[in-house]
Amino acid sequence: MGVGHAAVALGASRASPRLNAGWLVFGAFLADFLLGIFATVGLEQAHVPADFASRHYLTFTFPYSHGLVPLLLWGGLFGYIVSRAQRLDQRRAFLVLAAVVVSHFLLDGLVHIAGLPLAGENSPKLGLALWDHMPLELSIETLMAGAGAVLYVIAAGAGAPRASRWGIPVFMTLLTGLTWTQLFMTTPPVPAQLAVNWMAAPLVFGVVVYTLDRKRARGALGEPRRQGIR
């Protein structure tokens, strides 16, 4: 899944408004970032189906980055590290960050064909294979992207900085377009390039949203101090 992960992150940002949404977007893609690392060192693999040109998707062996139990651990670790750096609402930030990381399991479980293991490669797998109905799957992701952007903009409020009110919806539109390109892929990607993409994309998406959300998040941090002085 592509833009759907960012949509969940933006929707979740209203539950922890003082946290910069860039952390949530990176967290939502953390499993893919880890897949890039594990693939680079040879612990996880992508497999190209013989009829890739008509299927447009890969299958994966990725128990460490995309398994449910590992993701609970990764989510806890990521949530702990990032929330410790927050000045306020650390507990809330931890819970939202961890939940967003783990949400990757459910979202990818909707679309993947071979499925995502619960714990270890030989454990039961969640894979509802929506990628076999790719236009439908991409339409669902597009709706999610719209909903995530709208929830974020509403939560940011009418007085939010322009980067939040306009920049985030534009980013989500571009990411939606990028997600749809999967439907037109007929030549399988080069494995070495894939691993680089899996690591780079979450970083780029996270940094872009962090930059766009910076002013808003700072404003959200400022409010309680002003109230405290009163």
Ligand SMILES: [Zn+2]
């Ligand atoms: Zn994934």
